[in-house]
Structure formats: C-alpha cells, structure tokens
Amino acid sequence: MSSDLFSPSARTLSEIYTSLEVLQGKMASSQTSKSMKQLDAFTRQVEEVKTPKSDINALILDYLTLAGYPNAAAKFSTEANLSPHQHSSAIEARQEIQAYIHRGDIENAIRTLNNHDPSILDKDEPLHFALLRLQLVELIRKAQPGGDIGPALEFAQTQLGPKAPRTPQFLEDLEKTMSLLVFGHDKLDPSIAALLQPGLRREVADKVNKAMLQRQYQRRDAAIRHLVQMRAWSEETVRKEGKKDLPARIDLGLDGDGSDKHSGAENGLEPMVTI
Numbered sequence: 001m002s003s004d005l006f007s008p009s010a011r012t013l014s015e016i017y018t019s020l021e022v023l024q025g026k027m028a029s030s031q032t033s034k035s036m037k038q039l040d041a042f043t044r045q046v047e048e049v050k051t052p053k054s055d056i057n058a059l060i061l062d063y064l065t066l067a068g069y070p071n072a073a074a075k076f077s078t079e080a081n082l083s084p085h086q087h088s089s090a091i092e093a094r095q096e097i098q099a100y101i102h103r104g105d106i107e108n109a110i111r112t113l114n115n116h117d118p119s120i121l122d123k124d125e126p127l128h129f130a131l132l133r134l135q136l137v138e139l140i141r142k143a144q145p146g147g148d149i150g151p152a153l154e155f156a157q158t159q160l161g162p163k164a165p166r167t168p169q170f171l172e173d174l175e176k177t178m179s180l181l182v183f184g185h186d187k188l189d190p191s192i193a194a195l196l197q198p199g200l201r202r203e204v205a206d207k208v209n210k211a212m213l214q215r216q217y218q219r220r221d222a223a224i225r226h227l228v229q230m231r232a233w234s235e236e237t238v239r240k241e242g243k244k245d246l247p248a249r250i251d252l253g254l255d256g257d258g259s260d261k262h263s264g265a266e267n268g269l270e271p272m273v274t275i
Contacts, residue, residue: 063222101205106135140180
C-alpha cells in the first residue's frame with residue numbers, strides 16, 4: 001500500500017476513502033489484465049490445434065446414428081462421403097419405439113420392441129419393469145381426475161404386482177406410482193408429481209434406446225459425450241495439479257454464439273427430439 005496514503009495531505013476521511021477506491025481499482029485492473037492474458041494465450045493454443053474435418057464429420061454421423069435420426073444420418077453420410085455406421089432399418093426401429101414412448105403409448109412401444117427383439121425385455125427385468133410402470137402412470141393419467149381407475153388397478157395387480165416383491169426398488173417404485181391414485185394431482189409431493197412430467201418418458205426412452213444399442217453391439221452413448229467428459233476430467237486434473245495457467249472459466253462452445261448461457265440441458269447437450 002502506498003506510504004503517502006495517510007500523509008498530512010490526506011486530511012479528510014473522504015480523501016482516504018477515495019484513495020482506497022483508486023488503489024483497489026488498480027489492483028482489480030491488474031488482476032483482470034492477468035486473466036485476459038491467460039485467456040488469450042490459451043485461446044491461441046486452442047486455435048493452433050487443427051482438427052481434421054473428417055474427424056468432425058465422423059463425430060456428427062456417430063451422434064445422429066446413436067441418437068436415432070435415420071434420415072439425417074443417411075443424408076449426412078452421403079454428403080460427407082462416409083459409410084453409414086448402422087443400417088437405416090435398425091435406426092428406424094429405435095426411433096419408432098422412442099416415438100411411442102414419448103407419446104405415452106407404452107403398449108405399442110412394448111409390442112414393437114418385442115417384435116424387434118423379444119430377448120431384450122426377457123433378459124433385462126429392470127427395463128421391463130420401468131416400461132410397465134410407465135404404462136401404469138399413463139393409465140392413471142387418463143383416469144384422473146374423476147375417471148375410471150379400474151383399468152389402472154387391474155393393470156397394477158396383474159402386471160406389476162407379481163414383479164414388485166422381487167426387489168425393494170421395484171416395490172418402492174410401485175408404491176410411489178399408486179400414490180397417484182390416492183391424492184389429487186395438485187396436492188402431490190414433488191417427488192411423486194415428477195412421475196407425471198415428461199422427464200419420466202425421456203428417462204425410460206433413453207434406457208430402451210441404450211438397451212437396443214447394446215444388443216446391436218453398438219456403444220450406448222455417442223462418442224461426443226465421452227469427449228466432453230474426458231475434456232472436463234482433463235481440465236479438473238490440470239487445475240488440481242497446478243502445472244498450467246488456465247483461464248478462470250473455459251467454455252465448451254456448445255451454445256452456438258459463445259455466450260455463457262445455461263439451459264436445462266447439461267453442457268448444451270439436448271435429449272432426443274420428442275414427438
């Protein structure tokens with residue numbers, strides 16, 4: 001701190017405050033300048049890395065294929081002169097089942113999935129239970145308020161009742177779902193009210209998509225997701241070790257305009273388009 005800050009010339013408290021504000025401003029300006037230099041140096045290094053366009057195209061095609069966009073994947077593979085990662089029929093089957101789930105038509109989703117590959121639900125009991133539970137939620141949604149709850153009760157007793165005692169999680173999930181019949185939908189606990197939100201459909205649809213990919217000997221997640229995870233791990237490791245000067249924040253650049261915006265989709269990644 002400057003030695004003449006409290007000299008006789010600084011006679012009033014107001015002058016002392018003014019001097020302090022000036023000093024703090026200089027310190028903040030110095031810190032900002034240092035951060036900007038770090039950011040500029042890092043940005044230059046990033047720009048010096050030239051990623052082959054073929055690699056970027058392969059990442060895009062991989063995402064379109066695994067996320068379930070057959071038409072876009074076919075068109076992009078042709079334009080980018082790349083071999084398709086999967087036959088369109090396999091992608092279309094996943095897309096069809098996803099569409100049924102997002103619409104709440106779980107009966108047709110299960111029927112189509114069994115027609116495509118009956119072994120998936122035979123070998124994956126948690127997935128089968130998740131689909132049946134979602135079907136019960138949809139039946140309750142149709143019955144409330146003031147409707148006939150008979151079909152929902154019968155479905156719960158015949159389809160879910162025999163499976164629920166097999167694991168504590170199945171039993172807990174069924175009990176939560178049956179609570180929808182007891183309380184009005186406007187008086188539900190948030191954890192139970194969430195069952196009626198689109199998020200449950202997306203969650204189950206994602207599980208089905210990954211199960212089908214696994215049966216088709218495909219990765220369950222698009223490669224770009226693994227790259228984002230690896231990038232986050234690398235930054236965290238470097239910061240902990242303190243071996244490199246990094247900017248305070250490094251944006252992924254997935255918002256399109258480079259702005260620091262945050263939406264409901266983590267890291268700028270959106271779920272599969274619903275129908």
